[in-house]
Amino acid sequence: MRKRILHKTIIYLFLLIGAIFILLPFAWMISTSLKPSNEVLIMPPKWIPSKLVWENYKIAFRSAPFKRYFINSIFVAAMVTIGELITTILAAFAFSRIKFKGRDILFSILIATMMVPSEVLIIPNFVTLSKLGWIDSYKALIIPWCASIYAIFLLRQYFLGIPEQLYYSAKIDGCSDIKFLWLIMVPLAKPALITLAILKIIGSWNSFMWPLIVTNSEHMRTLPVALSAFSSEAGTDYNILMAAATMNIIPVFIIYLILQKHIVAGVSRTGIKG
Amino acid sequence: MKKPAIIQKISNIKEVKAFIYLLPALLIITVFQIYPIVKSLAMSFYTDFDYLTDEVYRRGLDNFQYVLTDPDFYLALKNTFIFVLGAVPLSIIVSLGFALLLNSNIKLKNFFRSVYFIPFITSTVAVSIVWRWMFNKEFGMVNSILMIFGVEKINWLTNPKMTIPMLVLLNVWKGMGYKIIIFLAGLQNIDERYYLAAKIDGASIWRRFTSVTVPLLSPTLFFVSITSVIGSFKIFDEVFVLYDKQTGPLKSGLTIVYYIFNKFNRYWQFSIASAAAFVLFIIILVFTLIQLRVGQKKTNY
Numbered sequence: 124m125r126k127r128i129l130h131k132t133i134i135y136l137f138l139l140i141g142a143i144f145i146l147l148p149f150a151w152m153i154s155t156s157l158k159p160s161n162e163v164l165i166m167p168p169k170w171i172p173s174k175l176v177w178e179n180y181k182i183a184f185r186s187a188p189f190k191r192y193f194i195n196s197i198f199v200a201a202m203v204t205i206g207e208l209i210t211t212i213l214a215a216f217a218f219s220r221i222k223f224k225g226r227d228i229l230f231s232i233l234i235a236t237m238m239v240p241s242e243v244l245i246i247p248n249f250v251t252l253s254k255l256g257w258i259d260s261y262k263a264l265i266i267p268w269c270a271s272i273y274a275i276f277l278l279r280q281y282f283l284g285i286p287e288q289l290y291y292s293a294k295i296d297g298c299s300d301i302k303f304l305w306l307i308m309v310p311l312a313k314p315a316l317i318t319l320a321i322l323k324i325i326g327s328w329n330s331f332m333w334p335l336i337v338t339n340s341e342h343m344r345t346l347p348v349a350l351s352a353f354s355s356e357a358g359t360d361y362n363i364l365m366a367a368a369t370m371n372i373i374p375v376f377i378i379y380l381i382l383q384k385h386i387v388a389g390v391s392r393t394g395i396k397g
Numbered sequence: 398m399k400k401p402a403i404i405q406k407i408s409n410i411k412e413v414k415a416f417i418y419l420l421p422a423l424l425i426i427t428v429f430q431i432y433p434i435v436k437s438l439a440m441s442f443y444t445d446f447d448y449l450t451d452e453v454y455r456r457g458l459d460n461f462q463y464v465l466t467d468p469d470f471y472l473a474l475k476n477t478f479i480f481v482l483g484a485v486p487l488s489i490i491v492s493l494g495f496a497l498l499l500n501s502n503i504k505l506k507n508f509f510r511s512v513y514f515i516p517f518i519t520s521t522v523a524v525s526i527v528w529r530w531m532f533n534k535e536f537g538m539v540n541s542i543l544m545i546f547g548v549e550k551i552n553w554l555t556n557p558k559m560t561i562p563m564l565v566l567l568n569v570w571k572g573m574g575y576k577i578i579i580f581l582a583g584l585q586n587i588d589e590r591y592y593l594a595a596k597i598d599g600a601s602i603w604r605r606f607t608s609v610t611v612p613l614l615s616p617t618l619f620f621v622s623i624t625s626v627i628g629s630f631k632i633f634d635e636v637f638v639l640y641d642k643q644t645g646p647l648k649s650g651l652t653i654v655y656y657i658f659n660k661f662n663r664y665w666q667f668s669i670a671s672a673a674a675f676v677l678f679i680i681i682l683v684f685t686l687i688q689l690r691v692g693q694k695k696t697n698y
Contacts, residue, residue, distance in 0.1 A: 134498050142512045151538045152527045167541045214422035223415035239434050242654050243674040247433035270425035329520040331634045347522040354526045368523040379518050391582035
């Protein structure tokens with residue numbers, strides 16, 4: 124019995140050390156973001172500021188057009204997610220329910236292209252976008268990301284799990300394909316769709332290299348690009364910089380707190396399917 | 398010439414229907430994913446061209462020759478390989494360790510799992526900025542903690558020898574939660590009875606781990622190792638932000654993708670960047686194939 128208690132204690136101890144290792148950077152970020160300027164650069168550092176300077180957030184927010192960046196990031200994430208869901212639902216339906224010639228070949232080609240690292244695609248895509256005159260526009264930030272082979276693959280698997288009989292009985296009742304898809308398949312596939320939506324929102328919110336490359340004017344920047352630029356400008360005003368970083372993280376963190384269960388379920392599902 | 402055949406094929410009602418459903422996705426995927434693969438390969442052979450008009454005056458192997466003889470590219474290869482070699486095994490060991498701890502019958506399981514997952518959802522840019530401040534030599538939190546133990550101040554960000562270890566640490570920290578969740582899902586699929594049987598046979602904890610857990614977890618281990626290798630080969634954001642748009646002290650953080658990015662974005666050498674991107678693709682492909690090969694032999698499904 125005593126051995127067992129010792130055993131448990133060691134496990135908790137390790138888990139606790141792990142949690143501290145994970146949370147320490149966030150604690151340091153938030154602590155710095157609330158410090159008065161004269162307490163930022165002192166050694167040894169104070170973990171709890173002598174007074175909480177919420178003003179830092181205001182200063183950070185005003186020192187760059189962060190409102191604009193927030194709107195850009197939210198708009199892009201929303202459009203990309205809606206776009207991907209629409210194209211994915213339609214394509215997954217075709218791949219799972221309509222038997223057309225060349226279906227398997229087409230599907231294999233798509234799966235094979237998933238192997239190519241996205242870095243390979245960036246250069247030709249940049250050229251294509253500049254030819255279309257889309258550089259530095261929402262179109263460049265949104266349209267290329269409105270379809271994903273991975274998402275189609277995942278949803279197709281899910282659709283395949285929905286019994287075929289449902290489709291035929293709906294057909295006999297005179298239900299059209301699009302109606303069946305919208306009224307029956309989509310509600311049934313809700314867990315998979317929620318997973319895809321969440322992963323897309325988080326991915327879009329945090330994506331960096333692509334927005335960095337296709338935007339050049341300040342008002343088109345998304346939050347990560349703006350934050351990266353801001354971090355070079357802020358110099359040693361670490362309290363302001365940490366306030367900006369915190370602002371960047373908070374929206375996704377709130378989404379995470381609300382949708383935690385779905386995210387965890389989604390990740391374990393997508394992981395195993397691989 | 399081909400048109401009549403296509404029309405004939407499409408005349409089949411099912412094909413028309415499928416085509417309509419597939420159109421939005423295929424349009425975007427073709428333009429932004431399939432065409433660029435072909436184009437990128439073609440571009441890597443352009444030696445004299447005008448990208449705006451897309452006129453090519455000369456083709457050849459010059460770009461590949463340039464890349465494969467460029468000392469910077471070798472440095473990038475070296476740095477990336479060392480990073481992959483460090484980050485992949487370490488992050489798998491750490492994550493598997495925590496997954497095993499979490500899988501034992503304990504309370505607060507969900508709490509710990511949620512905490513470990515937080516870095517994964519947060520932006521690499523924001524996180525890298527925070528790390529830059531944490532590891533600040535004079536006023537950073539890490540040195541101040543080490544000071545308590547009497548350790549001298551360490552040049553985390555300006556010593557070239559520290560660059561790859563820093564990136565590995567950041568990578569382990571960021572990816573732990575994701576891998577833990579996947580490992581946990583895999584562990585939950587292992588039938589309890591195998592452990593009971595092993596226990597009855599008197600197998601030690603270590604023996605149970607190597608003879609039951611590892612073989613039965615091998616599909617998951619396999620999936621995680623392939624995706625981590627691919628992901629690690631593409632490291633870029635962390636370096637770019639951690640070293641403030643530089644490649645680290647003495648280019649110690651110059652990675653393959655950073656090399657591609659520099660050629661493309663800083664010097665506008667599109668065709669050289671394309672050639673380098675293709676070399677990256679080949680490397681990833683070879684590694685994935687090797688892993689698939691090994692996996693087929695070693696994995697128990």
